[in-house]
Amino acid sequence: MYERYGKRLLDIILSLAATIILAIPMGLVALWIKLDSPGPVFFKQRRVGKGKTHFNILKFRTMRGDTPHDVPTHLLKDADSYITGSGAFLRKTSLDELPQIYNILAGQMSVIGPRPALYNQYDLIEARDKVRANDIRPGLTGLAQVNGRDELPIDVKARYDGEYAAHVTFWNDVKIFFRSITYVFQRRGVVEGGTGAMNQTKEEKSSK
Numbered sequence: 726m727y728e729r730y731g732k733r734l735l736d737i738i739l740s741l742a743a744t745i746i747l748a749i750p751m752g753l754v755a756l757w758i759k760l761d762s763p764g765p766v767f768f769k770q771r772r773v774g775k776g777k778t779h780f781n782i783l784k785f786r787t788m789r790g791d792t793p794h795d796v797p798t799h800l801l802k803d804a805d806s807y808i809t810g811s812g813a814f815l816r817k818t819s820l821d822e823l824p825q826i827y828n829i830l831a832g833q834m835s836v837i838g839p840r841p842a843l844y845n846q847y848d849l850i851e852a853r854d855k856v857r858a859n860d861i862r863p864g865l866t867g868l869a870q871v872n873g874r875d876e877l878p879i880d881v882k883a884r885y886d887g888e889y890a891a892h893v894t895f896w897n898d899v900k901i902f903f904r905s906i907t908y909v910f911q912r913r914g915v916v917e918g919g920t921g922a923m924n925q926t927k928e929e930k931s932s933k
Contacts, residue, residue, distance in 0.1 A: 727893070727895050732835060732893065735836070735898075737830065739829075741830070743823075744827075747826075755785070757811045758812075762790075764789070766785065768785065770782050771844045772843060773846075774834070775860065779844055780831075780833040783824035784824055785820065785821040785823065786821075787808055787813075787821050833862070837867060838862050838863045839861070839863050839886035839890070841863035841864075852879055852883035856890065857891070858883065858887050858890045861893065866902070868888060868889040868897075868901055871901055871904040
């Protein structure tokens with residue numbers, strides 16, 4: 726019942742409330758981005774939604790205008806050089822994700838769910854297929870985000886996504902929501918220009 730009806734209703738209520746409460750802060754962020762570097766305020770990118778349909782995700786722009794568009798950050802050479810001054814702060818605090826409340830309102834995303842993959846992240850999409858994580862709406866935050874985020878390798882991310890997809894409940898969503906707030910304030914799990922750092926660190930330690 727919750728997964729079919731309650732979750733979507735809760736998404737609408739939370740995203741509408743966020744639109745009202747965050748209108749002024751988001752306006753200030755938009756102004757900062759405009760003053761910081763030339764280019765649009767918002768960044769659109771094709772992502773994979775429920776049932777592997779595609780949609781355009783919205784973010785505050787955090788990189789220069791000449792950044793390759795459909796390349797994941799961890800695949801960019803010297804990724805830090807592309808990130809703007811305002812963008813570095815927005816990414817560390819996850820404030821760049823705020824415009825996705827409109828993706829939630831449109832029904833393309835949920836507040837809680839697997840983070841939407843780039844349309845060309847075939848390894849992640851395939852890994853999620855195996856655990857049926859592509860069968861649910863992607864989210865603003867999710868189980869993988871509160872268990873390592875960028876530090877997790879693809880297979881571990883997919884495993885967490887599958888675990889969530891198999892147990893979509895109100896209480897799971899509540900726990901992930903509040904754990905996400907803790908992660909944001911502590912700035913945990915953010916690895917610019919890299920992914921799977923947790924796994925890599927373990928391998929480096931074991932080889933010494």
